[in-house]
Amino acid sequence: MKTKTLTKADLAQFTGTENWYRHGLNRNCLYTDGVRYIADKGEAYWLIDEVALSQMLGTIRYQEFQVWTLKVNLDESKGVLTCDDGNDKILLSKPIHFTDFPMEEIRLYFVGNVILLPSEY
Numbered sequence: 001m002k003t004k005t006l007t008k009a010d011l012a013q014f015t016g017t018e019n020w021y022r023h024g025l026n027r028n029c030l031y032t033d034g035v036r037y038i039a040d041k042g043e044a045y046w047l048i049d050e051v052a053l054s055q056m057l058g059t060i061r062y063q064e065f066q067v068w069t070l071k072v073n074l075d076e077s078k079g080v081l082t083c084d085d086g087n088d089k090i091l092l093s094k095p096i097h098f099t100d101f102p103m104e105e106i107r108l109y110f111v112g113n114v115i116l117l118p119s120e121y
Contacts, residue, residue: 004102006042014117026052034117035108042101050081050094051108051115059091066091066110072101083110 014034021036023029029052039045051068054060065086072079079096109116 004042004100006038006102008103010041011038011117012119014120017116017120020114023048023052025049026055028113029055029115030113031115032117032120034120035115038106038117042103042106044101047081047101047106047108048115051083051110054083054092055110055113057092063091064111068108068110068115070096070099070101070106072096072099072104074102074104 011034014032014037017032017034019033019036020030021032023031031048031052035048039048047070060066060083063085067084067086068081069084070079070081077098077100079099079101081094081096082090083092084090107118109118109121111121
């Protein structure tokens with residue numbers, strides 16, 4: 001069994017993107033190299049799915065700028081995924097009953113139909 005490692009230092013290298021990846025189910029949604037790195041190294045394609053598929057919800061759909069935050073209790077393998085409008089107004093909060101995501105917290109932006117790291121904005 002391989003151990004997943006992902007650190008903030010790993011993510012700091014992403015300051016833009018050379019490639020755009022189209023989500024398989026929400027074809028209007030793209031994501032960047034940094035987000036793909038998180039999905040690959042953290043085995044977290046499910047996180048991209050959560051953000052992309054949530055764009056179909058009425059409370060989320062019309063929000064032009066979104067901040068997605070996953071907070072993980074590493075000891076309990078549980079977390080909470082929230083979406084806010086960038087001004088701390090919570091639009092969605094969802095418990096994650098099991099996750100083996102390797103970081104305590106990760107933040108993603110969704111703007112212009114693109115999921116990206118804050119450093120890629």
